[in-house]
Amino acid sequence: MDKPIxxxxxxxxxxxxxxxxxxxxxxxxxxxxxDTKRVPYGSKxxxxxxxxxxEAIDFLISKNVKVIVIACNTATAISLDLAQKKYDIPIIGxxxxxxxxxxxxxxxxxxxxxxxxxxxxxxxYVENIKELDKSIKxxxxxxxxxxxxxxxxxxxxxxxxxxxKIYLKDLINKDIDTLxxxxxxxxxxxxxxxxxxxxxxxxxxxxxxxxxxxxxxxxKKNILNKKSKNGICEYFVSDNPEKFSLIAKDLLGxxxxxxxx
Amino acid sequence: MDKPIxxxxxxxxxxxxxxxxxxxxxxxxxxxxxDTKRVPYGSKxxxxxxxxxxEAIDFLISKNVKVIVIACNTATAISLDLAQKKYDIPIIGxxxxxxxxxxxxxxxxxxxxxxxxxxxxxxxYVENIKELDKSIKxxxxxxxxxxxxxxxxxxxxxxxxxxxKIYLKDLINKDIDTLxxxxxxxxxxxxxxxxxxxxxxxxxxxxxxxxxxxxxxxxKKNILNKKSKNGICEYFVSDNPEKFSLIAKDLLGxxxxxxxx
Numbered sequence: 266m267d268k269p270i271x272x273x274x275x276x277x278x279x280x281x282x283x284x285x286x287x288x289x290x291x292x293x294x295x296x297x298x299x300d301t302k303r304v305p306y307g308s309k310x311x312x313x314x315x316x317x318x319x320e321a322i323d324f325l326i327s328k329n330v331k332v333i334v335i336a337c338n339t340a341t342a343i344s345l346d347l348a349q350k351k352y353d354i355p356i357i358g359x360x361x362x363x364x365x366x367x368x369x370x371x372x373x374x375x376x377x378x379x380x381x382x383x384x385x386x387x388x389x390y391v392e393n394i395k396e397l398d399k400s401i402k403x404x405x406x407x408x409x410x411x412x413x414x415x416x417x418x419x420x421x422x423x424x425x426x427x428x429x430k431i432y433l434k435d436l437i438n439k440d441i442d443t444l445x446x447x448x449x450x451x452x453x454x455x456x457x458x459x460x461x462x463x464x465x466x467x468x469x470x471x472x473x474x475x476x477x478x479x480x481x482x483x484x485k486k487n488i489l490n491k492k493s494k495n496g497i498c499e500y501f502v503s504d505n506p507e508k509f510s511l512i513a514k515d516l517l518g519x520x521x522x523x524x525x526x
Numbered sequence: 527m528d529k530p531i532x533x534x535x536x537x538x539x540x541x542x543x544x545x546x547x548x549x550x551x552x553x554x555x556x557x558x559x560x561d562t563k564r565v566p567y568g569s570k571x572x573x574x575x576x577x578x579x580x581e582a583i584d585f586l587i588s589k590n591v592k593v594i595v596i597a598c599n600t601a602t603a604i605s606l607d608l609a610q611k612k613y614d615i616p617i618i619g620x621x622x623x624x625x626x627x628x629x630x631x632x633x634x635x636x637x638x639x640x641x642x643x644x645x646x647x648x649x650x651y652v653e654n655i656k657e658l659d660k661s662i663k664x665x666x667x668x669x670x671x672x673x674x675x676x677x678x679x680x681x682x683x684x685x686x687x688x689x690x691k692i693y694l695k696d697l698i699n700k701d702i703d704t705l706x707x708x709x710x711x712x713x714x715x716x717x718x719x720x721x722x723x724x725x726x727x728x729x730x731x732x733x734x735x736x737x738x739x740x741x742x743x744x745x746k747k748n749i750l751n752k753k754s755k756n757g758i759c760e761y762f763v764s765d766n767p768e769k770f771s772l773i774a775k776d777l778l779g780x781x782x783x784x785x786x787x
Contacts, residue, residue, distance in 0.1 A: 302571065310563065410685070413674045422692060424671070427684040 266488045269294035269499070270479070271325030271333040273318075276304035276416050277509055278450030279336035280516050282359065282472045283498070286334070289476040290483070294496040296328045302504035305412040306339040307381020307448070314383060318344040322352060324501070331488050334479060335359065338380050338448045338471075342387035355482055362478045363445055363471025364393035368401065370467050371443040375402045377436040377466075380447030382407040390447055404439045408432045408448075415450040418512055425457035433461050443467045453516065500524045527749045530555035530760070531740070532586030532594040534579075537565035537677050538770055539711030540597030541777050543620065543733040544759070547595070550737040551744070555757040557589045563765035566673040567600040568642020568709070575644060579605040583613060585762070592749050595740060596620065599641050599709045599732075603648035616743055623739045624706055624732025625654035629662065631728050632704040636663045638697040638727075641708030643668040651708055665700045669693045669709075676711040679773055686718035694722050704728045714777065761785045 270290070272283050276299050283297055298321055300306075306314050318340045325333055332355045335341045335348070341358030348356050367376050378390040385407040394403055410428050419425055436444065444466050446452055452470045459468065483489045490496065502509045506524040514522055531551070533544050537560050544558055559582055561567075567575050579601045586594055593616045596602045596609070602619030609617050628637050639651040646668040655664055671689050680686055697705065705727050707713055713731045720729065744750045751757065763770045767785040774783055 410674055410678050410680065413671055417671050419671065419689070419692070423688040424685055424692065427688055428680075431680070431683060431685065 266331060267294060267490050267492060268329055268331040268488075269296045271328065271330030272297045272336050273321040273325060273333065273340070274299050274337045274449055275306040275339065276301050276412070276450065277512055278412070278415060278448060278453065280513055281449050281452040281470065282334060282336035282475055284517060285472040285476040286479060287496070287498070289480055292490050292492055292494065292496050294490065295498045296325060296330055297498060297500045298324055299500070299502045299509060301416070301502045301509055304416055305381065305409070306337060307383045307412060308409055309383065311343050311383070314340060314343040315347060318348060319351070322348060322356070326354065330354070332357070332479070332482060334475065336449050336475070338384045342384045342389040355486060357475065357479055357482060359449065359471045359475045360389050360393055362474035363447065363469065364390060364397060366471060366474040367443050367445050367469045368394060368397045370469060371401060373440070373442045374398070374400055375439065375441050376404070377439065377441040377444040378403060378405045378447045379408050379432065379436070379444065379451065380405070381412065382409050384447055390445060404436055404441060406432055406436055411454060412448065412450045415453045418508070420453045421456065425454050426460055429454065429457045429461040433458070437462055437466070441466060443469055445469045445471070447471070527592060528555060528751050528753060529590055529592040530557045532557050532559070532589065532591030533597050534559045534582040534586060534594065534601070535561070535598045535710055536567040536600065537562050537673070537711070538773055539673070539676065539709065539714065541774055542710050542713040542731065543595060543597035543736055545778060546733040546737040547740060548757070548759070550741050553751050553753055553755065553757050555751065556759045557586060557591055558759060558761045559585055560761070560763045560770060562677070562763045562770055565677055566642065566670070567598060568644045568673060569670055570644065572604050572644070575601060575604040576608060579609060580612070583609060583617070587615065591615070593618065593740070593743060595736065597710050597736070599645045603645045603650040616747060618736065618740055618743060620710065620732045620736045621650045621654055623735035624708065624730065625651060625658060627732060627735040628704050628706050628730045629655060629658045631730060632662060634701070634703045635659070635661055636700065636702050637665070638700065638702040638705040639664060639666045639708045640669050640693065640697070640705065640712065641666070642673065643670050645708055651706060665697055665702060667693055667697055672715060673709065673711045676714045679769070681714045682717065686715050687721055690715065690718045690722040694719070698723055698727070702727060704730055706730045706732070708732070
């Protein structure tokens with residue numbers, strides 16, 4: 266079935282998920298929607314986050330998608346359950362997959378989770394991880410400045426490093442061996458985070474596990490694209506397509522990207 | 527007249543204006559409203575900024591204020607004219623006063639303006655400065671990350687300095703002798719900005735001139751508080767009163783601050 270996969274994020278962070286999806290499912294067509302006008306979601310109220318998520322889903326459905334990936338931890342934490350109840354189309358989040366990943370990777374069973382204020386306050390990661398393994402200790406830290414830093418294109422500057430130093434100090438002291446990047450923007454800060462936490466702490470990006478979950482859903486529902494031609498990606502944003510295009514090109518390493526405002 | 531002055535900002539930046547108002551008008555009572563739930567305004571649409579400004583004004587009017595200071599450059603740039611048309615109560619912005627200040631201070635007639643994306647795109651400072659002196663050259667730069675940095679309490683960290691380095695590089699190269707802090711949050715970053723631009727560039731904070739404009743309006747309308755007892759300040763925010771209280775105490779150097787959520 267050559268109907269596209271819909272991927273939605275509050276901004277450009279979801280591109281890290283899109284990248285993994287393209288690796289795992291190269292023949293699928295994709296429609297990406299980044300709500301760049303209202304980013305960051307992480308400091309907004311529950312009501313607003315739910316409203317924005319539903320609007321994004323409606324938009325993707327209007328683009329005739331066959332499945333939706335909420336590639337935003339905040340939107341997943343606050344609205345995935347509600348969205349799955351409201352819509353008939355299959356909808357996948359990123360937190361279950363991320364939790365699975367961290368449980369398989371930790372050795373000392375002490376892990377850290379970083380995310381937006383809304384994601385951390387929701388306790389979603391803690392609950393999902395504990396459901397898989399009660400004995401794991403989970404320490405959390407909200408990092409509200411990380412998303413604006415990424416959206417501003419400052420991921421590779423000393424601004425990112427200095428911010429990471431402040432946010433991650435306490436978690437490092439807790440002796441965690443694994444750290445979940447609980448926001449799809451954060452893999453873009455990987456170098457700065459790695460620089461601060463060092464080589465001993467494993468960074469978990471839920472994107473990879475999410476694409477595998479997505480593939481399994483497509484197989485189970487029998488809606489895989491059976492063609493063997495590389496899929497097409499279309500990008501839509503609610504604000505500032507030029508900036509999005511610039512960062513997307515750099516991130517995805519492609520030249521021919523068309524972004525619709 | 528002991529009815530209070532209403533001061534409104536998108537977050538805690540307006541406290542820099544409140545501080546000046548208290549210096550100039552110590553006997554006045556003040557009601558402060560910080561829209562901390564929806565900060566930053568600077569990256570929002572015009573429609574949203576106007577809506578939020580009107581809601582804030584309605585709230586302050588419900589607190590029985592006699593005059594309103596829009597202590598937010600973004601809200602001033604986008605909605606002051608509309609607000610002055612809609613409401614009978616006197617309403618004062620910060621941009622006219624800031625422009626007056628910069629015109630009186632520049633010697634080489636080359637000035638810089640920094641502000642939020644919305645303030646810079648509105649061209650308000652350029653127009654107001656040119657109206658006072660056509661021969662002045664104005665260079666602008668939007669600094670969208672500065673507000674989140676202040677709201678996060680990172681004003682005095684290396685994060686602020688590194689961000690200032692990136693944003694201000696081009697303006698310094700333009701040989702400006704005066705720089706307008708065109709956002710009420712920015713005076714809180716004064717040390718970091720000073721560190722980057724050096725001693726030769728004059729920093730202009732519109733807050734002082736705004737309080738003098740305010741005093742003149744109170745005199746002209748004959749609504750000065752004639753009592754000689756220090757005024758009382760009440761603080762209201764739309765989100766996270768604890769964080770606001772912490773930063774406000776530090777900024778205003780007072781202990782007894784009550785913030786209503």
